[in-house]
Amino acid sequence: MRSHNRTCAILSxxxxxxxxxxxxxxxxxxxxxxxxxxRDVRGGWVxxxxxxxAKAKAQISGELIAISGDSLFxxxxxxxxxxxxxxxxxxxxxxxxxxxxxxxxVFLGTLSTISNGLLLIFTAPVWIIGGSIATSARSxxxxxxxxxxxxxxxxxxxxxxxxLPVGLARQQIKMRPRK
Amino acid sequence: MTALTNSESTIRLVHVIGRIIALSLVAALMGxxxxxxxxxxxxxxxxxxxxxxxxxxxxRDASPFLKVHMQNGNLYVLAAWKMDTTxxxxxxxxxxxxxxxxxLRQGQFQVxxxxxxxxxxxxxxxxxxxxxxTVFTGITAAMTxxxxxxxxxxxxxxxxxxxxxxxxxxLQAEGFSASIAPSLEATDVDALFHxxxxxxxxxxxxxxxxxxxxxxxxxxxxxxxxxKGRRVFADRDGRFWESRSLIPPVSAIAAxxxxxxxxxxADGNERFSKADSTYLGxxxxxxxxxxxxxxxxxxxxxxxxxxxLPTYLLYQTFAYMGNDAGYWLAQIGRxxxxxxxxxxxxxxxxxxVLFQDPSGDWKIVKQIYEHGPxxxxxxxxxxxxxxxxxxxIRLRMxxxxxxxxxxxxxxxxxxxxxxxxxxxxxxxxxVVDEQAHAALCDSATALTTLPGDTYTLRxxxxxxxxxxxxxxxxxxxxxxxxxxxxxxxENSFLxxxxxxxxxxxxxxxAPEFKRVEAEMENYFWRSRYAKP
Numbered sequence: 001m002r003s004h005n006r007t008c009a010i011l012s013x014x015x016x017x018x019x020x021x022x023x024x025x026x027x028x029x030x031x032x033x034x035x036x037x038x039r040d041v042r043g044g045w046v047x048x049x050x051x052x053x054a055k056a057k058a059q060i061s062g063e064l065i066a067i068s069g070d071s072l073f074x075x076x077x078x079x080x081x082x083x084x085x086x087x088x089x090x091x092x093x094x095x096x097x098x099x100x101x102x103x104x105x106v107f108l109g110t111l112s113t114i115s116n117g118l119l120l121i122f123t124a125p126v127w128i129i130g131g132s133i134a135t136s137a138r139s140x141x142x143x144x145x146x147x148x149x150x151x152x153x154x155x156x157x158x159x160x161x162x163x164l165p166v167g168l169a170r171q172q173i174k175m176r177p178r179k
Numbered sequence: 180m181t182a183l184t185n186s187e188s189t190i191r192l193v194h195v196i197g198r199i200i201a202l203s204l205v206a207a208l209m210g211x212x213x214x215x216x217x218x219x220x221x222x223x224x225x226x227x228x229x230x231x232x233x234x235x236x237x238x239r240d241a242s243p244f245l246k247v248h249m250q251n252g253n254l255y256v257l258a259a260w261k262m263d264t265t266x267x268x269x270x271x272x273x274x275x276x277x278x279x280x281x282x283l284r285q286g287q288f289q290v291x292x293x294x295x296x297x298x299x300x301x302x303x304x305x306x307x308x309x310x311x312x313t314v315f316t317g318i319t320a321a322m323t324x325x326x327x328x329x330x331x332x333x334x335x336x337x338x339x340x341x342x343x344x345x346x347x348x349x350l351q352a353e354g355f356s357a358s359i360a361p362s363l364e365a366t367d368v369d370a371l372f373h374x375x376x377x378x379x380x381x382x383x384x385x386x387x388x389x390x391x392x393x394x395x396x397x398x399x400x401x402x403x404x405x406x407k408g409r410r411v412f413a414d415r416d417g418r419f420w421e422s423r424s425l426i427p428p429v430s431a432i433a434a435x436x437x438x439x440x441x442x443x444x445a446d447g448n449e450r451f452s453k454a455d456s457t458y459l460g461x462x463x464x465x466x467x468x469x470x471x472x473x474x475x476x477x478x479x480x481x482x483x484x485x486x487x488l489p490t491y492l493l494y495q496t497f498a499y500m501g502n503d504a505g506y507w508l509a510q511i512g513r514x515x516x517x518x519x520x521x522x523x524x525x526x527x528x529x530x531x532v533l534f535q536d537p538s539g540d541w542k543i544v545k546q547i548y549e550h551g552p553x554x555x556x557x558x559x560x561x562x563x564x565x566x567x568x569x570x571x572i573r574l575r576m577x578x579x580x581x582x583x584x585x586x587x588x589x590x591x592x593x594x595x596x597x598x599x600x601x602x603x604x605x606x607x608x609x610v611v612d613e614q615a616h617a618a619l620c621d622s623a624t625a626l627t628t629l630p631g632d633t634y635t636l637r638x639x640x641x642x643x644x645x646x647x648x649x650x651x652x653x654x655x656x657x658x659x660x661x662x663x664x665x666x667x668x669e670n671s672f673l674x675x676x677x678x679x680x681x682x683x684x685x686x687x688x689a690p691e692f693k694r695v696e697a698e699m700e701n702y703f704w705r706s707r708y709a710k711p
Contacts, residue, residue, distance in 0.1 A: 034214075034215040034216065034217050034303055035215065035303065037217045037219075037301055038217075038242065038243070038244040038246075038301035038303075039244055039256055041254055041256065041276050041280045042280060094217065094219075095217055098214060101214075102214060102308065102312070105312060106312070109312065109315055109316060109319065112316075112319050113319055123315075123318055123319050126315055126318060127315050127319070130311060130315055131312065131315065133311075134308040134311045134312055135308075137307075137308050138214060138306060138308040141216055141306060141308070142216070142217070155221070156219040156220070156221050156299065157219065159280070160248065160252060160278075160296075161221050161248060161297055161299060162221075162248050162250075162296035162297040165249075165250060165251055165252035165278060165296070166250070167251070168251075168252050168278055172278070172279055173278070173279065174279075
């Protein structure tokens with residue numbers, strides 16, 4: 001199984017090298033599968049890049065806690081409030097794309113063309129080229145990017161989509177790893 | 180020799196693995212295998228409360244889980260959720276989490292809308308990328324099917340003859356199907372059982388619909404005079420018998436039960452079985468029962484054609500010949516391999532007609548043998564005068580090798596003489612072709628046709644055509660064009676096995692044939708050659 005995963009990962013990587021895939025920033029096992037997302041109680045994983053004037057530290061990443069009118073709340077070891085005006089770019093991963101799995105299917109699909117005899121000279125490239133494009137496209141599907149997209153697209157995938165609850169003890173809010 | 184066998188086994192194994200992978204892909208993609216997108220929507224309590232019941236139901240169906248985000252940061256994740264009748268609460272089964280997302284409680288909950296901050300629904304939709312992979316899988320599968328199906332299921336077997344049945348042109352005969360080399364040139368008589376003719380002119384359309392070269396020595400019409408309402412049948416010795424009446428069987432018992440219905444009329448509704456999955460030479464029996472037989476001379480009438488099993492075996496033999504097909508066909512031409520070739524034919528056999536002797540043993544009376552999977556031919560097996568007014572007759576044949584369209588007992592009067600008619604005019608593509616006409620009328624010459632050629636043969640009847648039962652006598656041979664796909668299977672060891680040890684070959688080929696058997700007929704008829 002580990003070998004299979006490695007093969008999938010290698011193929012996915014190859015696809016991404018050719019067509020470009022969205023690199024994942026979330027810790028291992030952080031993101032839920034699409035099927036698990038409706039029951040997942042945490043926010044998506046967000047990575048921010050500050051404007052040059054804002055901070056010495058160029059970027060930060062963590063669980064998206066909430067977005068209010070002028071601030072974005074992100075949690076890793078501690079909750080941090082960041083002014084939206086200080087954010088140059090952001091990338092949210094809402095759920096797992098499983099693009100590596102798709103890379104594996106493309107690999108199998110390419111292998112399956114051996115049953116086509118000599119016709120594989122037509123069908124194998126269809127799988128390799130088309131499959132790589134599909135894998136690349138899949139890796140981008142769960143991703144929301146700022147400034148390309150509005151902040152309002154980020155909010156539903158926050159831990160508190162309604163905004164930070166009033167009266168909540170902020171020091172208690174931390175990134176919650178999956179148990 | 181061993182290396183060849185191993186190499187073939189490896190290629191087959193690789194193909195099988197490819198097909199398994201393709202099937203697994205289809206299964207994985209059907210389930211989308213985790214490639215879904217999540218459409219998340221948030222709704223305020225006020226908006227949620229105003230939703231009409233139909234929209235609420237649609238939301239519930241699309242999103243089985245409802246997340247209820249509370250003003251204090253708590254969260255309910257509810258399944259089987261609904262609004263209560265007052266529309267003041269949401270009810271459901273699920274879990275309650277605090278703001279830190281620790282689990283507080285699980286069970287049945289009723290949540291008041293006044294303390295809810297926002298509702299969240301999640302709808303799963305298949306990713307568009309899955310559609311792309313499904314298309315690729317479809318292309319691969321289609322190519323695989325073509326590879327499985329095309330090499331030995333292409334339309335073939337001899338000239339085809341079309342005659343009007345009063346409504347439209349109907350395939351009624353195929354000529355000399357077994358004559359695959361010049362030395363095997365043969366004469367074939369086919370009943371034009373469904374021909375509908377009036378007046379003194381009669382037309383037959385002769386086509387070459389396969390990748391074959393046909394050499395037609397002659398195509399004569401045999402017109403046998405008959406009394407009104409009577410039919411004439413031909414036996415295997417070339418004699419024609421007028422029949423006073425036809426008695427249908429009262430039962431036809433085969434392995435699947437009573438298969439009488441398709442045998443009562445020569446209407447194209449055929450009885451056939453599937454080949455044996457372990458040995459293609461395995462036999463089956465159909466027992467026909469007749470009652471109220473008058474004390475007269477009679478004969479068994481059978482309407483039948485072959486299935487595509489013999490065609491498959493013929494093409495497989497050509498495939499094993501590969502590049503040496505010319506050499507082997509020449510050997511067949513010189514009759515150097517005739518005996519061996521017949522041994523495979525002998526195992527596959529014809530339709531044996533068996534009659535019970537006084538001691539109760541079943542004896543073979545005659546064998547019906549008609550090559551070709553295209554047109555149903557009508558055969559007569561004279562039985563003489565039966566001792567009893569009831570009779571049981573058995574038909575023994577290779578499973579999956581024959582399609583039976585008609586069975587009856589004919590009360591015979593006497594043999595009758597046929598009038599031989601050569602075509603008086605031949606047209607090619609609607610234009611009179613004197614050369615073709617001369618070739619068909621001179622026994623020293625022959626008409627050669629190529630794929631897509633169509634000739635109309637016109638005959639002048641001595642009297643009105645309705646007064647005759649019509650038969651077509653064709654003579655010639657044909658040459659199969661060796662397909663590129665076949666050459667890949669060249670294997671002298673397996674070829675030798677076909678000739679020298681056909682039983683083993685028929686066991687070995689059984690699983691391969693069973694894989695294509697169901698779709699063979701369909702692919703065969705779709706691969707008819709027509710000029711572009």
